[in-house]
Amino acid sequence: MRISVIGCGYLGAVHAAAMAELGHDVVGVDIDAAKVSMLAAGKAPFFEPRLPEVLASALASGRLTFSTDLAAVHGASIHFVAVGTPQSKDSYAADLTYVDAAIEGLLPFLSEGDLVVGKSTVPVGTAERLSAVLAQSGTGASLAWNPEFLREGFAVKDTVEPDRLVYGVGDAADVAKLDEVYAQALAAGTPRIVTDYATAELVKVAANAFLATKISFINAMAEIAEVTGADVTALADAIGHDARIGRRFLNAGVGFGGGCLPKDIRAFTARAEELGRGESVAFLKEVDAINMRRRDRVAELAVQALDGAVLGKKVAVLGVTFKPHSDDVRDSPALDVAVKLKGLGADVVVTDPEGLDNARTRHPQLLYTQMTEEALRHADLAVLVTEWPEYVELDPVHVAEIVRGRHIIDARNVLDPAAWKAAGWDYTGLGRA
Template sequence: MAPRITVIGTGYLGATHAAAMAELGFEVLGLDVVPEKVELLSSGRVPMYEPGLEELLARHVAGLEGSTGRLRFTMDWAEVAEFGDVHFVCVNTPQKHGEYACDMSYVDSAMESLAKHLDRPALVVGKSTVPVGSAERLAARIVELAPAGDGVELAWNPEFLREGFAVQDTLRPDRIVVGVRGERAEALLREVYATPIAAGTPFVVTDFPTAELVKTSANSFLATKISFINAMAEVCEAAGGDVAKLAEALGHDERIGAKFLRAGVGFGGGCLPKDIRAFMARAGELGVNQALTFLREVDSINMRQRAQAVELAREACGGDFLGKRVAVLGAAFKPDSDDVRDSPALNVAGQIHLQGGQVTVYDPKAMANARRLFPTLGYADSAVEAVRGADVVLHLTEWREFRELDPAELGAVASRRVVIDGRGALDSAVWRSAGWVFRAMGRPRA
């Protein structure tokens, strides 16, 4: 008989994982402590924008017409404990206020609330990104609290979801990593992931610390690569080089590769920034802070890109934002998402607004979230309306819609034809041929 699965925490990670587990054929019960979220998910809707997720959810939520009925949601910890054989913990691990360190309070609370009700053998699986050493501590705490004692095992199975591709990354992951202590936990997880394993997904079995380190190491590497090309953009800017051609040449080296070598306003979102900072903090606690000192510069370069985008816009406005209209295309931290956490686009828009600019923002999916976070900015219902009367246009989120804009149509409504490509994704020749002054970090002025 197939194991029954629960998912604790139904945010971005949890909702996706729950729907994917149902798609793989398992009976799934999701838990959240927010009544509105449980009600929304139970109706087959999701509280965030993620391509394909709502359709996947609706295919399985119990009570919906035509669904398999394999997926339900609850707020009852006792029901979850009774239902599940494998419990996935998918709660948030934000950065602590005023510190680099990770806030483990949500993970600790979820683990303890669940453990108190576990009166039969079960496997608890952490998916949240946590500081190395957390699993060891949590495993002992679970055994201490659970009525079933050491019949309850812990495993760590880090997530590698990319926003915009979360459904694909869950159903067809590029690797599955599990940190386990025993053969039973490994066997259960091999059963849970049997479908992607059969399709060729590598299944990497390791210890707790290694499993915990994989996600933060991967994010640190990606962040370093992004900041590296942005540092090269600074050098190109000073030397008169072209960072796009530089990146193209570097990308042909198979040791380097072309991905994540597009210079721009840098990375943001709810993972990379807080993960590399938490990694630095944990290294300090372990007495190896010098090993990750380079990440401070990675973070610094990333934040500096935002300031440089503001300076390019100021230069385009004649040295002063007062009385100038600025159009910002993009609010989400990346395309195919409505996530505005630590969004470079909104950070740049906010800085310009504070310095006197009249900023109007447009994003295909993130408008509601942007308004909640930055209520004093102006917002438009389309790219054309955002650009109307603008003295400068900033392209700051790489949506396909923006790459396909007609520069001539925008030029007809703009006050001045000046565009700053903060994502290195627009065709400079097309925009210049339509009469626009085109600027991008580390790119030739003409």
């Protein structure tokens, strides 16, 4: 099929490259000339495993092109809108400026039978409003909402081999068009849910709200464990054997971050209040509050580990991205912890395999190094905040030889406490005895 993708950020670039790799002819459009130039040259503007290879293959095939000119979408029959919906500057609500601009920009190039497909995460009710815009435009194009469920670090796989496909449609005829787009995934047995606009919009935010709630629940249990002497990891293992609960996303630690979960649950809360049903999701405010408290808790534990004498002490912060296998530092707990410790007077040195450039742009006051050992050398305290494999696999005996103080805070509960203690370390986990 001939497809256009409007917006070539994290979601759009991955979607465009993956669709071309599946055999479609794709043009990606973005107003950022530098980003478009990089993508056209086969360079991913962010770190995502497998994307460079898929991007290079799709470009070499001739099925993928990029442009800054919306007119390049002419001839495409399916138009995916994959622009950002950031949190508004003055409220928790989602900023739909880019979504509205994308739809308006597409109107002159739409033809009878074209399908505009929303991928962006939007407040419920947005698709109904945009469908009316298309209907009033006289273009003959229709709208569907097809939410994304990408996990950073696995985005290519999640696009090519999704665990489910959700179509929110206003016209049953549009189902066949989307089936053609996703023919390979459907042939492989991917479940497909066809529903209305509102349900499709709610699927993504409801999923994120549930995951955020599960993470904050176990972190709330960690807060109780810390004052009772219980071990939250053993607790999670025990309740995780209950099939109704499950073990995944029950890892206590410094909490969630990134460009989706925090802003999506806040936007969901704001939209529910607009609908007069704020009480229905009022618990999400506490979910958010618990999550933010865990960052403060890590800073408190750092102060305790240094016996209250933080000023001038070298603190090695291991990891700055919100999760491993990504360079994304948006709302990153790791970066937040580093900034808090710097504000307390510590000499903070941050290391990360992929996220240093993005972190340096946001917080140039911190010291950064690509070398893990350089960050750890003569450190008074080490804080593991992002569970990159190279940090999880550190040898406590070797590290003990290069630091000044054998104090480590495991803010993800991923290290072996016994091994670190045996090597002479003062080990502190979150919610662990």
